[in-house]
Amino acid sequence: MTFTVAVVNATPASIQPAADGLAEGFPEATVWHLLDDRLVTEADAAGGMTPALTRRMLALVDHAVRGGADAVLLSCSMYGPAAQLARRLHDVPVTGSDEAMFAEAGRRRPGTVLVLGSLGSAAADSARRLEEVAGGAEIRAVAAPGAAAAAASQDWPDLTDVLARAAGPALPGADLVLLGQYSISPVHAELGDRLGVPVLSPPLAAARALREALR
Numbered sequence: 001m002t003f004t005v006a007v008v009n010a011t012p013a014s015i016q017p018a019a020d021g022l023a024e025g026f027p028e029a030t031v032w033h034l035l036d037d038r039l040v041t042e043a044d045a046a047g048g049m050t051p052a053l054t055r056r057m058l059a060l061v062d063h064a065v066r067g068g069a070d071a072v073l074l075s076c077s078m079y080g081p082a083a084q085l086a087r088r089l090h091d092v093p094v095t096g097s098d099e100a101m102f103a104e105a106g107r108r109r110p111g112t113v114l115v116l117g118s119l120g121s122a123a124a125d126s127a128r129r130l131e132e133v134a135g136g137a138e139i140r141a142v143a144a145p146g147a148a149a150a151a152a153s154q155d156w157p158d159l160t161d162v163l164a165r166a167a168g169p170a171l172p173g174a175d176l177v178l179l180g181q182y183s184i185s186p187v188h189a190e191l192g193d194r195l196g197v198p199v200l201s202p203p204l205a206a207a208r209a210l211r212e213a214l215r
Contacts (some may be wrong), residue, residue, distance in 0.1 A: 003071065003214050005029045005207075006064030008057065010039035010076035013152065014097075017182040018075045021203025026211040032069060034060050043078055057082040058089070065090045071210045073097070075182055075203070077126065093213040098126065098202040100209035101178060105200060106133040110175035114140045114197075116163055117180035118147035126180035140170045144184070151183040160187045164194045171195060178202075 005026065007018045015033050022031050039057065043049055057079050064072050071093040074083050080096035087094050105113060113134060117123030120143035127141035144166035150159035163184065167177065177192070177199045179185045188201035 001028065003029050004032055004069050005071045005073060005210060006032045006034060006061075006067070006069035007073045007075055008060045008064065008079075009033060009035045009037075010079065011037060014075040014182040017185045018073065018203045020186055021182075021201060021205075022073075022207045025204045025207030029071075029207070029211070032064070032067070034064060036060060040076060040078065049078060049081065054079075054082050054085070058086055061086040061090065061094060065092055071095075071214055073203075073206050073210065077129075077181070077202075080129070093210055095206050095209060097182065097206065098129070098178075098180070099206070101200050101202045101205035102130050102133045103209070104205050105130065105137075105176060105178060108176060108198075110134075110137050112138040112140065112174045112176075114142060114167060114170055114174040114177045115180050116142055116144055116147075116167060116177060116184065118151065118184055119143055123180050126178065130178065140174065142166050142170050147184050151186075154186075156187050156190070159184060160190045160194060163187065163191050167191075167195060171197065176200065 019031050022029050061072050075097050077097045083094050083096035115123050115127045123141040123143050127139045144163050146162045177197050185201040188199045192199035
């Protein structure tokens with residue numbers, strides 16, 4: 001049996017990582033990408049989500065459901081609250097970008113979690129939201145300078161190196177590493193091998209959660 005999973009993207013950079021995560025974690029899914037590449041820039045300019053931007057995201061979810069999507073994934077972490085609203089409006093599974101990853105981290109009950117992001121603000125935002133489900137774990141947010149450029153050029157060996165170097169000083173005692181953005185997730189397996197610590201990928205965790213929900 002096949003399913004259609006609509007991915008609502010707020011930046012082109014999330015399209016391929018989301019597709020790769022679904023291919024790995026939900027291979028029987030047909031992926032349908034929707035893109036509004038001003039959702040992030042306009043939210044940044046406004047200092048965060050606004051009611052108008054939330055309505056725009058909800059309209060995209062509604063379009064996906066009306067178009068036959070069996071599930072919807074919002075690939076931008078900024079719009080996680082919109083996923084909660086969409087679940088009240090639709091009967092199909094709708095998940096935010098990293099909800100499933102955070103839930104998995106909570107189930108593992110780690111003592112210390114390292115959150116990696118290409119920017120300090122992105123890592124800090126992921127760490128803040130993780131605190132809500134991590135059950136008292138120590139959370140270390142770490143920025144990886146150069147990760148955005150390596151991801152944009154799809155230089156995966158360089159991206160692995162950049163993330164590993166950034167993680168190194170904060171790694172002692174960490175039980176789990178979380179990747180805070182879709183754009184840096186393609187190297188999750190390689191990074192886990194390098195660090196010797198489990199590394200969670202947000203699109204892969206989302207794909208597995210949607211697969212389970214639909215089964």
